Amino acid sequence: MPALAQDSEEPAEEIVLSEGSGEIIESHGYSYYGDLTYPADYEHFDYVNPDAPKGGEISLSALGTFDSMNPYSRKGRAGALSTVMYESLLGEGTGNILAPADVYGEGYGLLAERLEYPESKDWVIFHMRPEARFSDGTPVTAHDIAFSHNLLLDQGLESYAKAVRKRIPKVEVIDDHTIKFWFTPGISRRSLIDQVGGVPAWSKKWYEESGARLDESRLEISPGSGPYMVESVDVNRRIVYKRNPDYWGKDLPFNKGRNNFDRIRIEYFGDENSAFEAFKAGEYTFRTEGNSRQWATAYEFPKVQQGQVIKTELPDGAPPTPSGIVFNLGREALQDKRVREAIALGFNFEWTNESLQFGLFKPRASFSQDTDLMATGMPEGPELAFLESLGDLVPPELLTEEARMPHTSDPSRLLDRRNRRAAKQLFEEAGWTAGSDGQLRDANGQTMRLTFLLNSAGSSTLRAVVENFIANLQAMGVDAVLDAVDASQYTLRERDRDYDMVYDAYAAFLGTGTGLAQRYGSEAASYSLFNPAGLASPLVDAIIEASLQAESSEEEQATLRALDRALRHEFFMIPTWYNDSHWVAYYDQYEHPEELPAFALGELDFWWYNEEKAEALRASGALR
Incomplete structure (x- = not known):
């Protein structure tokens, strides 16, 4: 047809x-x-x-x-x-x-x-x-x-x-x-x-x-068919969703035991500190913690000690989000991988984790960390055979060297001297030498100036991490600048790739799909919101295409291990850290299944509200 x-x-x-x-x-x-x-x-x-x-309500926070x-x-x-x-x-x-x-x-x-x-x-x-x-x-x-x-x-x-x-x-x-x-x-x-x-x-x-358009900013919404609908919107302060009492699909097997809350309330705050204080005061009732300093030190307030607020770590079976310091590959200086590798040596995970993050994280290496798709050692078996079939697209070292792992650093000092020497050599090989003032310059005398874009409403711990990273870069001769802007400016500049470096994330993968090309492929590299580095690699493209053509799960797994290996080889991101648990704190009025599924915490989806516990919290004054 x-x-x-x-x-x-x-x-x-x-x-x-x-x-x-x-x-x-x-x-x-x-x-x-x-x-x-x-x-x-x-x-x-x-x-x-x-x-x-x-029944009941679950309430969460949002920043910005x-x-x-x-x-x-x-x-x-x-x-x-x-x-x-x-x-x-x-x-x-x-x-x-x-x-x-x-x-x-x-x-x-x-x-x-x-x-x-x-x-x-x-x-x-x-x-x-x-x-x-x-x-x-x-x-x-x-x-x-x-x-x-x-x-x-x-x-x-x-x-x-x-x-x-x-x-x-x-x-x-x-x-x-x-x-x-x-x-x-x-x-x-x-x-x-x-x-x-x-x-x-x-x-x-x-x-x-x-007459509405999909490509416009607007507060009016079209009706949906889902279990929740908008109850109220107070711009920059609060959004409330309510369960549709006439939801057509409430009795489907797909929905049984799910969509249990009558209301989902989102409270907005200007910064992380005010959001945390509001949680302590009971202005919202469920918090997924991402700040290691707060998790380690700030949850000793009376409501936790008295059992009114539950602080717990719940298992997370999904591969961690591949987050880290992303390079804008559209910047001329950053197109040389030796420069990126030298800059990366300014990040000290060990010192950062011990000094700023209370030793709570592990170093992330892979885009499918701790799964069967994570490339390890040198390629062998089906993965090796597949890479060899790609011919000259594959750099020889990809076949003979172990999968790239993050560098290690001295945890006792912020700037590791060994890594500083290695970075100096890489810079010089790439044509950047330090003058008498210590500043790196190219053959034309231009200094290396790099701007790190940061959301000022985000984590104070992340800001401290970035500030220390920038201090190391400055000590290495890079004219590095932190540009912290408000949430709206950050969103606009991130979309326009108006940065040299940014803390961002890609998507982990457990299987193949055309989404891999949108995130990691060349075709949309110049504008895709899902590819903040602008990665455009013929090798990566070929691996993704081969994974899409795989005819068995074994073939698919071999190509995806190769993809993980190749993405790490391209080195468009400094991998930072990950946590294999969900850090959550919530007022003791919520319950969840004893065995959580591997791929979701599901607090909005399949947790539920205990009215008796909620009444006890109100009676004690813990909640209004």
């Missing part, structure tokens, strides 16, 4: 779409290899408490400011949880966590009751639940799904739209509750069915009647 490619920037090209081959698969969910943990007649996810009571409730635009700073109202054909958990959160790479029908596709995965048909409703009572139809898909292409983020247009050339509404997506011939079938299955469902009627 012919169709026109949906690409507004290039001449339309006729694409002959395939009718597909092989057996037609019908299922209640989807995974690439076809294996699903939960059967069609599952009653609820294994980790939830199916009898969890409904917001001026929009539209998180899908580059414009404005969106409020916390502003996607929580929207559902998709294959569902997610509240707060965009995995659902189910005890498995990876599996999606289960939410707005869709079932789907069908050929073995060749040339297309997919979703059969939607006719009972699904938006919060204004109007039905959710296939027309809304098609509208939402096209709205993202026409008005969404450029990196997303370009990637999706090439892979999904046609969407067809068969009837009010049946929709078909066609996929481009000759490309990998990875991340196609799950891609379209994850498109948020927006009301076509609302957008057409309101």
Whole structure:
């Protein structure tokens, strides 16, 4: 069946779409290899408490400011949880966590009751639940799904739209509750069915009647079909979401034991200190701690000692977020890897961890830390064979050297003398020498000036870490400057890559998918919000493409280990630290399943409220 490619920037090209081959698969969910943990007649996810009571409120904090409730635009700073109202054909958990959160790479029908596709995965048909409703009572139809898909292409983020247009050339509404997506011939079938299955469902009627655009900053929102809806918005102070009493999907097995709170309240604060003091006072009731100094020293206040506030560490089975000091590879001086390696030697993890972070962290090395996909030692077996198959794209040292690990430093002094000498040699090899004033200059006499962008509303401990790192760089001859700006300026400058270095993060991976190309690939490197370094590596591109073509989980794992090895070799980020636990503190009115799933803490999703405990807290004066 012919169709026109949906690409507004290039001449339309006729694409002959395939009718597909092989057996037609019908299922209640989807995974690439076809294996699903939960059967069609599952009653609820294994980790939830199916009898969890409904009611109460959970309240959290957010730092900085917001001026929009539209998180899908580059414009404005969106409020916390502003996607929580929207559902998709294959569902997610509240707060965009995995659902189910005890498995990876599996999606289960939410707005869709079932789907069908050929073995060749040339297309997919979703059969939607006719009972699904938006919060204004109007039905959710296939027309809304098609509208939402096209709205993202026409008005969404450029990196997303370009990637999706090439892979999904046609969407067809068969009837009010049946929709078909066609996929481009000759490309990998990875991340196609799950891609379209994850498109948020927006009301076509609302957008057409309101004239709103997806690419604008606005406080007005379209109705969603999810369990929560906006109750109130007080800009820069508070957002309250309330459970929709008429939520259409409350009795689905997908939702049993989930979405248990009547209200989710977000309180905004100008800085971390005021947020923490507000927690102590009971202005909000659940806190995920990220500041090691506070975790180690600040939770000895009376409410903790009296058991009114629970302080605990809960297991985190997901790979840690690959965060660290990211280099802007668009800057000329930073395009030389020797310069980046020399700068990295100014970061002393051991001193930082002992002196500023109370020894609570581990050094992060990998983009899939502590998983089977983490590259270790020298490549061998299937990984080695795969890398060798890429020929001259692979630097010889990648085959003969162990996977890059973070450098080590003397924990007793901030500036490790051995690392300083090594950095001096790397700078000189790259053409940067120190003059009589100690400043590094290139052959033209230009000093090396680097600006580190920092959000002034963020962690005071992170600021101290960055300040000490900058002090080391200055001692090494770099004219390094800390540029701490407010949250709104930070967001704008980060989007525009107006920095030399920034503390940012990429995404860990446990499987392949087209999202890898958006985050790490060359095609969108110059503008992708998900690639803050602007990494553009032919080697990385080739590995990602090969992983998308893998025909077995063993092949996929070999390519992804190679990807981890190559990303570490490219060295566009100084890896910093990670924590393999969730640090949480909360007023003793919440409960959770005894065994948490591997991939989510799930406080908004499957925890619940204990009214008797809450009443005891109010009676004691711990909460108002």
